[in-house]
Amino acid sequence: MATVKLMTDQEAEAIPAVKAVFDEIRAARKSDFINNFWRGLAHDPAQLARIWGQIKAIMGAPGALDPLTRELIYIAVSTANGCSYCIHSHTAAARAKGMTGAQHAELVAIIGLAGQTNHLATALQIPVDPEFQVK
């Protein structure tokens, strides 16, 4: 159960600032489906617009990383942070962008290995090598 009520389409229709973002999400995704994350955020229309604006700019605009790689990075962060909702939503998004079963398996293996070596380096408090300094 959520700590806020999830906004229904009927409620969203009545708040122009929310309706505007929901309309944009539907247009961008060419789908009528609005997932729960946006319905939870919608009680704060300014925040809803800020988050959607960033998603468009960081995940949607052309750039130096392809759209699938961006989703893999998103899943990696969400896993390390233990955000169940985000793992589900971005794994689904990655699949929609073409992630194969083999790519998912490699992603998961890298996440697990990083989790392991992160813990090892932290337990041993390994000092950073001066060779890693950015030039």
Place this chain on the structure above:
Amino acid sequence: MATVKLMTDQEAEAIPAVKAVFDEIRAARKSDFINNFWRGLAHDPAQLARIWGQIKAIMGAPGALDPLTRELIYIAVSTANGCSYCIHSHTAAARAKGMTGAQHAELVAIIGLAGQTNHLATALQIPVDPEFQVK
């Protein structure tokens, strides 16, 4: 400061199981440089071999994800886990594999955005949409 002594080359030479892994790392990387992580792990030669074996298999073998993408995922996990050593070593590794400044900037922006939406979804305890179920 580390919680173990970092093994010197002279000490490593005297332990065949450690020398074998250090030799492999040097050959694989075509460099004489052994970074501190391995020098901290070397007191447990079996663990040293296990971790190096996984690095080879998961980060080094041909597969469905290219080597740079793998490093980006590694940096993402290490950042969310707050492993300073790992962030430095894998950012250096990504640069060595061709990561550009623009790619790094996008990676960092995605990590930050995921950090934000992870916290939002968790604070609001958003329930997973049934639409995300794997088929």
Place this chain on the structure above:
Amino acid sequence: MATVKLMTDQEAEAIPAVKAVFDEIRAARKSDFINNFWRGLAHDPAQLARIWGQIKAIMGAPGALDPLTRELIYIAVSTANGCSYCIHSHTAAARAKGMTGAQHAELVAIIGLAGQTNHLATALQIPVDPEFQVK
């Protein structure tokens, strides 16, 4: 499902050290409701008393921060730690202490922004400015 059995009122009545804490909680809250957290802790009566004692001293005694601000801080930590139970119980407690929808929305936005800039500062490994040193 919990990793321990949740203690029922009937069981609690039979253990004086547990009954004493449950009675105190009920009196302090002017409510008969004992939430599951205390029922899980009750198998270790000394720990139950230690935790309740701290809650009284840190959350309940008059001091430099008002009761609602204390709950907002509690929700913030619980969110960053991903403790679903604690997010729910302290969001309910904050509402009981007068938290409005607008205050909750601002709290959630700050938590999200902090999550984002925490990840950015960590990914970039920004060194602490000497200006921040406590005087």
Place this chain on the structure above:
Amino acid sequence: MATVKLMTDQEAEAIPAVKAVFDEIRAARKSDFINNFWRGLAHDPAQLARIWGQIKAIMGAPGALDPLTRELIYIAVSTANGCSYCIHSHTAAARAKGMTGAQHAELVAIIGLAGQTNHLATALQIPVDPEFQVK
């Protein structure tokens, strides 16, 4: 050491999009001091503007929570996330906004107590009480 070079004032002057944000920060804070966080972000001017825009909107605009309470929440999240830079910068910011030693001590005690009960609720996997459901 950072994973990017920290941008100097001389470099920032030469990039209009960076100069514009640095100028705004200086005006808003009535101080010439630009802390390292912004110097690290400046290599991605669009991201620099996005983050500063959110700081202004979420931390700086009038609202339902006072400016000091916002900083306390920021410190709480940053501590749970282990972001050393952010703990230092926002503790300094809270002091600049009037945080007393007594308020800081209470904040730290609440953060510690939340850390403890978060771990207890998680170790025991306490199920959320239906009474906490948002109405």
Place this chain on the structure above:
Amino acid sequence: MATVKLMTDQEAEAIPAVKAVFDEIRAARKSDFINNFWRGLAHDPAQLARIWGQIKAIMGAPGALDPLTRELIYIAVSTANGCSYCIHSHTAAARAKGMTGAQHAELVAIIGLAGQTNHLATALQIPVDPEFQVK
């Protein structure tokens, strides 16, 4: 719900590399029960073998720590990482290896106390005493 399908026994039987690991797990545990973790990993047979190989080597081989102590450490890490699945599976494993209710209660109390002092030391950014340096 999982982000991958959990492999059934019938499917596992048809993949020799999976069947081999499942057979080993059953033999090692003297039980026909294969828990969901392995059924989720099984889609990547090489990873399944790597993880099982480590479990055998690190958790199962004779060494300097007894089997129950190893499980207590595993629960401690899993709690701090908020891994609900792992907390459940390793608490069950610890009970199967003889963990008493009193030992579980002490474990949980230590985990909670460490959670608290971790947050305190981080909030206060306490510098490491030179006396703790490894000799």
Place this chain on the structure above:
Amino acid sequence: MATVKLMTDQEAEAIPAVKAVFDEIRAARKSDFINNFWRGLAHDPAQLARIWGQIKAIMGAPGALDPLTRELIYIAVSTANGCSYCIHSHTAAARAKGMTGAQHAELVAIIGLAGQTNHLATALQIPVDPEFQVK
């Protein structure tokens, strides 16, 4: 650098509630050394007493787990939480209580393995097996 001043012995002598705890710590440890953690906490004498009281009760009293095992659990939590100070202080404490190099190596390997499988179970969102339910 800390976010509070570390209290000197001279300052502590002048505050009876602090002096009392410092004296107790010195007596319990049969050593004049007071580590920085206590010097940071000392500005809040009530909190200093609460934390020291818990350390005595949970780490120092006879019970179902031996003193070294308690320290290993403490290190495990502190590592997963990334608390550098706590990793150093409790690794030193464990060594003082007899932890051998072999025990430390096993501890670190278990912490690393748990880190890895925590990340795998979370990435795959493995559902808890009903067999793990506490009876």
